[in-house]
Amino acid sequence: MKYTYYPGCSMEGTGRNYGESLVAVFKALGHDLEPLADFNCCGFIAYMSIDQAQALALAARNLSLAEQRGVAELVTPCTACQVVLNRVDDFRVRYPQLMDSVLSTMRESGLDYRGTVKIKHPLEVLFDDVGVDSMKERAKGKLSGFRVACYYGCLYNRPHTISEEHFFPTKMEEMFSGLGMEVVDYHLKTKCCGGSLTNTVEAVGLDSVFKLLQGAKRLGVDAIATTCPLCQFNLEAYQGRISAMFDEDVRVPVMYFSEVLGLEFGIPEKELGLQRLFAPPSLARA
Amino acid sequence: MERNGHPKIGVYVCHCGVNIADKVNVPDVVEFASSLPYVAIAREYQFMCSDPGQEIIEQDLRDGLVDRVVVAACSPLMHEGTFRHATEEGGANPFLYQHANIREHVSWVTADGELATDKAKSLVAAAVRRVALAEPLERKQVPIDDHALVVGGGIAGIEAALVLANAGRKVYLVEREPSIGGHMAMFDKTFPTLDCAACILTPKMVQVGQHPNIEVLAYSEVEDVSGYVGNFEVRVRRKARYINEDLCNGCGLCIEKCPWKNIPSEFDQGLGNRPVVYMPFPQAVPRLPVIDREHCVYFQNGKCGACKKFCPRDAIDFEQEDKIVELKVGAVVIATGFKPFDASRIPLYGYGRFPNVITSVEFERMANAAGPTGGKIVMKDGSVPKRVGIAHCVGSRNQNYNSYCSTVCCMYSLKFAHLVHERTGAEVYNFYIDMRTAGKGYEDFYHRLMAEGTHFVRGRVAEITDVPQVPEEDGHLVIQAEDTLIGVVRRIPVDMVILSIAMEPQADATEVRRKFGMSCSGDGFFLEKHPKLAPTATLTDGIFIAGACQGPKDIPASVAQGQGAAAQALSLIDSGSMELEPNTAFLTEELCSGCRTCVGLCPYNALAFDEERKVVALNEALCKGCGVCVAACPSGALQQHLYTDEQILEEIRGVLAYG
Numbered sequence: 055m056k057y058t059y060y061p062g063c064s065m066e067g068t069g070r071n072y073g074e075s076l077v078a079v080f081k082a083l084g085h086d087l088e089p090l091a092d093f094n095c096c097g098f099i100a101y102m103s104i105d106q107a108q109a110l111a112l113a114a115r116n117l118s119l120a121e122q123r124g125v126a127e128l129v130t131p132c133t134a135c136q137v138v139l140n141r142v143d144d145f146r147v148r149y150p151q152l153m154d155s156v157l158s159t160m161r162e163s164g165l166d167y168r169g170t171v172k173i174k175h176p177l178e179v180l181f182d183d184v185g186v187d188s189m190k191e192r193a194k195g196k197l198s199g200f201r202v203a204c205y206y207g208c209l210y211n212r213p214h215t216i217s218e219e220h221f222f223p224t225k226m227e228e229m230f231s232g233l234g235m236e237v238v239d240y241h242l243k244t245k246c247c248g249g250s251l252t253n254t255v256e257a258v259g260l261d262s263v264f265k266l267l268q269g270a271k272r273l274g275v276d277a278i279a280t281t282c283p284l285c286q287f288n289l290e291a292y293q294g295r296i297s298a299m300f301d302e303d304v305r306v307p308v309m310y311f312s313e314v315l316g317l318e319f320g321i322p323e324k325e326l327g328l329q330r331l332f333a334p335p336s337l338a339r340a
Numbered sequence: 341m342e343r344n345g346h347p348k349i350g351v352y353v354c355h356c357g358v359n360i361a362d363k364v365n366v367p368d369v370v371e372f373a374s375s376l377p378y379v380a381i382a383r384e385y386q387f388m389c390s391d392p393g394q395e396i397i398e399q400d401l402r403d404g405l406v407d408r409v410v411v412a413a414c415s416p417l418m419h420e421g422t423f424r425h426a427t428e429e430g431g432a433n434p435f436l437y438q439h440a441n442i443r444e445h446v447s448w449v450t451a452d453g454e455l456a457t458d459k460a461k462s463l464v465a466a467a468v469r470r471v472a473l474a475e476p477l478e479r480k481q482v483p484i485d486d487h488a489l490v491v492g493g494g495i496a497g498i499e500a501a502l503v504l505a506n507a508g509r510k511v512y513l514v515e516r517e518p519s520i521g522g523h524m525a526m527f528d529k530t531f532p533t534l535d536c537a538a539c540i541l542t543p544k545m546v547q548v549g550q551h552p553n554i555e556v557l558a559y560s561e562v563e564d565v566s567g568y569v570g571n572f573e574v575r576v577r578r579k580a581r582y583i584n585e586d587l588c589n590g591c592g593l594c595i596e597k598c599p600w601k602n603i604p605s606e607f608d609q610g611l612g613n614r615p616v617v618y619m620p621f622p623q624a625v626p627r628l629p630v631i632d633r634e635h636c637v638y639f640q641n642g643k644c645g646a647c648k649k650f651c652p653r654d655a656i657d658f659e660q661e662d663k664i665v666e667l668k669v670g671a672v673v674i675a676t677g678f679k680p681f682d683a684s685r686i687p688l689y690g691y692g693r694f695p696n697v698i699t700s701v702e703f704e705r706m707a708n709a710a711g712p713t714g715g716k717i718v719m720k721d722g723s724v725p726k727r728v729g730i731a732h733c734v735g736s737r738n739q740n741y742n743s744y745c746s747t748v749c750c751m752y753s754l755k756f757a758h759l760v761h762e763r764t765g766a767e768v769y770n771f772y773i774d775m776r777t778a779g780k781g782y783e784d785f786y787h788r789l790m791a792e793g794t795h796f797v798r799g800r801v802a803e804i805t806d807v808p809q810v811p812e813e814d815g816h817l818v819i820q821a822e823d824t825l826i827g828v829v830r831r832i833p834v835d836m837v838i839l840s841i842a843m844e845p846q847a848d849a850t851e852v853r854r855k856f857g858m859s860c861s862g863d864g865f866f867l868e869k870h871p872k873l874a875p876t877a878t879l880t881d882g883i884f885i886a887g888a889c890q891g892p893k894d895i896p897a898s899v900a901q902g903q904g905a906a907a908q909a910l911s912l913i914d915s916g917s918m919e920l921e922p923n924t925a926f927l928t929e930e931l932c933s934g935c936r937t938c939v940g941l942c943p944y945n946a947l948a949f950d951e952e953r954k955v956v957a958l959n960e961a962l963c964k965g966c967g968v969c970v971a972a973c974p975s976g977a978l979q980q981h982l983y984t985d986e987q988i989l990e991e992i993r994g995v996l997a998y999g
Binding site: 221222239241242265269272 | 686687688690693805806807809
């Protein structure tokens with residue numbers, strides 16, 4: 055099957071290996087994952103608080119392009135992009151006046167959006183649609199016994215809906231344990247990674263990262279698996295500094311969940327972009 | 341109108357003190373009314389509902405000046421009955437009366453006096469035209485069965501059954517569990533007096549069990565209900581216990597001899613075990629064991645049968661099957677209680693992951709001397725906790741779960757704090773949003789707990805975790821909450837956490853609601869007829885509700901409702917017969933084409949198709965006068981008394997003809 059994904063800015067920047075590994079994993083499972091052509095910035099979370107209408111217009115343009123091309127499900131790997139794109143439908147219901155004005159402006163430039171595109175995280179696509187059973191067929195047992203902490207961050211499963219799972223998603227755990235990995239009980243899985251506070255209010259941002267790393271490190275994991283580019287960056291980039299700051303060695307590999315899957319499927323590390331990680335996981339133990 | 345000869349209509353316009361007269365020009369309306377066709381007399385009076393006011397109507401009727409009556413006054417909900425009665429007293433049929441509402445519909449809601457007067461005139465014109473076509477009608481008397489059914493054997497149902505039975509009425513008490521007693525039977529102490537729940541409940545249970553007027557149908561469920569107020573027919577499924585009730589004397593030898601004793605006890609919330617043959621608790625009523633078929637080896641491979649071998653009265657009956665019994669009752673009291681909130685739905689509280697995070701119901705069993713730990717408050721490893729946290733509002737006052745307050749949790753949390761403190765000497769931390777201790781003696785209890793040294797932290801628990809941040813937290817559960825009184829986030833390490841879980845509607849509340857023709861409020865609890873003035877009645881006549889099935893409530897409130905609902909049921913079934921409003925549908929058979937549109941629409945099964953004569957047949961005793969069939973009938977064969985097409989059309993003409 056052919057899937058279209060929305061790369062956003064990170065799949066071509068700090069999260070390049072996320073995009074690369076996703077494409078490789080989808081291919082290994084017999085599916086094509088193609089980028090949405092001519093996409094633009096998602097609208098960015100922080101921009102919403104400065105100019106809602108413009109931020110929503112940016113988001114809606116992407117959805118409009120997807121709708122025009124008959125894309126029913128837009129695969130969105132970055133959970134921040136996912137939140138912003140989801141807001142278009144959310145605001146349509148809650149603040150129809152605002153969305154009407156955004157859409158009528160868009161119509162003047164020949165774009166429209168009827169609300170037919172569903173935003174899906176690749177983890178949902180792989181778990182719900184592809185299924186763990188068909189992944190098992192592709193599995194090589196390379197990571198059997200690999201101790202992994204599943205970390206979703208705060209944005210996966212949001213904006214909050216009626217779902218009772220938003221504080222406690224379990225898809226990654228079920229997938230990895232289904233593939234023979236050793237999934238640890240990591241209660242911090244939806245705690246904040248510090249977000250942009252690692253840049254703006256360092257003391258708060260780095261403290262958040264420390265707690266997450268410490269929790270995983272104490273569980274003796276081989277790696278933390280993430281679903282969000284900003285989480286991955288925050289958790290990985292400051293490890294040396296944080297270990298010194300808090301006087302505790304909290305260095306631990308932090309990978310995208312798709313990279314973990316790719317390793318299990320025996321995809322060459324280069325195709326998964328593993329060389330881009332600061333600290334690739336040691337497979338010696340696996 | 342010709343059909344009624346030359347009607348002589350009397351129109352009486354009420355001032356209602358200043359309520360109407362301040363806005364509506366009453367003399368003007370009276371003058372207008374006198375000019376209408378068939379109006380013989382039009383009068384005004386300060387308070388038509390007063391005795392002299394009614395006397396005016398009665399005298400005019402007696403004097404033969406009028407033979408039909410219109411009163412323009414308040415809402416018919418207030419005084420339609422009053423004036424129908426006055427009409428009857430004056431010697432006319434009470435249904436030759438029409439009410440015009442010029443208070444709620446006019447003077448109270450219309451700012452402009454002239455407009456209000458115009459509107460009052462048009463309503464009077466409409467009422468006059470309609471009453472001219474009114475027909476004399478008879479109220480029907482139906483007999484009422486004086487048996488009563490109580491569904492649910494918790495404290496509310498027990499009370500209701502006792503009140504009805506003590507008044508000499510035969511009561512069937514249906515309970516789905518093997519014993520009556522409900523949630524209260526599980527509890528240790530009761531707030532705020534701390535008397536033991538069993539000590540005050542079990543005497544009541546024994547009374548129920550021994551009462552000559554109460555037939556306890558335990559381990560049974562209502563299958564379906566038909567009929568109507570005063571004459572319900574109820575089918576009850578008596579689930580197979582595999583014990584012959586007539587032979588068993590409750591000696592308990594089968595329980596003792598059953599070799600399979602490791603089934604998690606439902607009554608003990610899985611904290612203790614029970615045998616496959618069991619009674620939920622020692623004081624069970626009826627004193628009859630039940631065989632848990634699912635876990636019984638005999639039912640799996642035909643072996644064992646120890647109970648049967650040892651039973652001295654040969655009461656074990658493996659061949660027993662479910663039985664349906666049919667009951668006829670005049671009134672029903674529903675007291676089906678509540679379901680405790682499933683704490684694992686809030687993953688951040690770690691219930692199910694952390695062994696020492698327990699629910700309030702589990703704590704009740706643990707604190708109970710007859711419970712799995714013999715009343716000792718201990719952790720899973722058997723040691724005594726040194727610090728215990730109690731989280732209020734778990735699943736209550738939370739938009740993600742239940743937005744309502746469960747009303748009882750603050751008080752039972754205080755009770756828990758007292759018990760923990762008394763029996764273990766542990767430090768106790770109560771985390772609350774607001775302290776809600778409204779009730780007689782409740783606030784005093786709160787003050788007593790403060791004096792005992794319980795710590796109160798004002799803030800909803802955000803999370804319970806075993807991930808430590810500082811060395812003091814190592815090896816403990818940590819409760820994190822924002823203390824909103826001092827504005828900081830607190831992390832308090834404890835050994836055990838009790839989750840004060842919400843009260844929710846029973847899982848099958850919707851099904852029960854449907855069976856008895858009730859409604860539910862938005863939160864899923866059964867809906868009362870009026871939130872203030874009819875709290876135990878429902879919108880279906882003859883069906884009453886009591887206790888936590890109507891909404892979260894504590895024991896005193898449940899008892900009060902149980903007694904109240906029973907009194908209501910009693911006043912209904914004691915009247916022997918009842919009058920029905922004659923607003924039922926009636927059928928003109930010659931007009932019926934046999935299309936059967938109406939048959940499927942009738943919610944009360946009052947319409948059936950007569951296959952032989954190819955027309956519908958209407959059972960007026962079942963008809964509630966909802967009017968659905970009348971609206972749907974394409975040929976006008978079905979009409980409704982008090983609301984015939986021509987009466988309604990004439991009323992509309994009256995409104996439109998004016999001005």
